Amino acid sequence: MKIKGVIFDLDGVITDTAEYHYIAWKDLANKIGIDIGREFNETLKGISRGESLERILEKGNKAEFYTNEQKEELAKYKNDYYLTLLERLTPNDIMDNIEETLLYLKENDIKIALASASKNAPLILEKLQLREYFEVIVDPASVKTGKPSPDIFLEGAKLMNLNPKECIGVEDSEAGVIAINDSNMLSIGIGSEENLGHAKIIIPNTSRLKETIEKIEQKQLT
Numbered sequence: 218m219k220i221k222g223v224i225f226d227l228d229g230v231i232t233d234t235a236e237y238h239y240i241a242w243k244d245l246a247n248k249i250g251i252d253i254g255r256e257f258n259e260t261l262k263g264i265s266r267g268e269s270l271e272r273i274l275e276k277g278n279k280a281e282f283y284t285n286e287q288k289e290e291l292a293k294y295k296n297d298y299y300l301t302l303l304e305r306l307t308p309n310d311i312m313d314n315i316e317e318t319l320l321y322l323k324e325n326d327i328k329i330a331l332a333s334a335s336k337n338a339p340l341i342l343e344k345l346q347l348r349e350y351f352e353v354i355v356d357p358a359s360v361k362t363g364k365p366s367p368d369i370f371l372e373g374a375k376l377m378n379l380n381p382k383e384c385i386g387v388e389d390s391e392a393g394v395i396a397i398n399d400s401n402m403l404s405i406g407i408g409s410e411e412n413l414g415h416a417k418i419i420i421p422n423t424s425r426l427k428e429t430i431e432k433i434e435q436k437q438l439t
């Protein structure tokens with residue numbers, strides 16, 4: 218396959234902020250008497266802040282106990298805690314093989330975009346000192362529907378002036394892999410077969426991402 222663009226998810230792919238989201242949501246859930254575990258957390262990955270809160274409240278059968286204003290306060294409480302966790306983020310927190318992959322893509326004139334549901338994405342890229350690699354950062358507020366809708370990936374391809382069929386999407390969430398598949402891009406899932414079984418290619422972590430992309434180019438993998 219001739220690859221012209223790669224569209225990355227952020228949390229859980231470029232850096233392990235997926236873990237920080239979990240810590241902050243768990244703290245908020247405890248505060249309001251709802252217990253969430255790692256399995257439930259999988260269903261929040263790639264899902265916007267507001268929708269994640271709704272899912273947590275529904276899990277605790279508490280959705281109707283809060284007004285919209287109170288829900289905004291809860292979401293702000295979670296995000297404020299999450300932002301304190303982000304303070305410690307440095308380039309040392311870039312996942313294995315990610316910078317090598319970005320360099321490889323740049324050297325081979327393959328365009329790079331970010332399709333993250335996170336409103337904190339630009340701040341995180343700055344902290345990791347990776348901003349310069351990205352030709353496009355899709356603003357999640359600019360698309361109508363979040364993951365698993367393909368909108369954010371389609372917008373990424375559009376902003377790079379590429380056909381989705383010329384692009385690869387890289388994701389760690391079930392919702393994100395569905396979004397990539399529905400956008401007609403080739404999906405690379407980072408994680409377990411159990412959670413990401415529908416990804417076209419699955420690798421357990423990012424340590425062999427560059428090699429995986431090279432193999433796709435050499436048609437050893439499709």
Ligand code: B16
Nearest residue numbers: 227228262263266333334335336337
């Ligand atoms: P924020 P991704 C997503 O980022 C996370 O997976 C998800 O857990 C989070 O709720 C969402 O961003 C919104 O993030 O609260 O920072 O705006 O995986 O799409 O990069």
Ligand code: MG
Nearest residue numbers: 226228229389
């Ligand atoms: Mg993610």
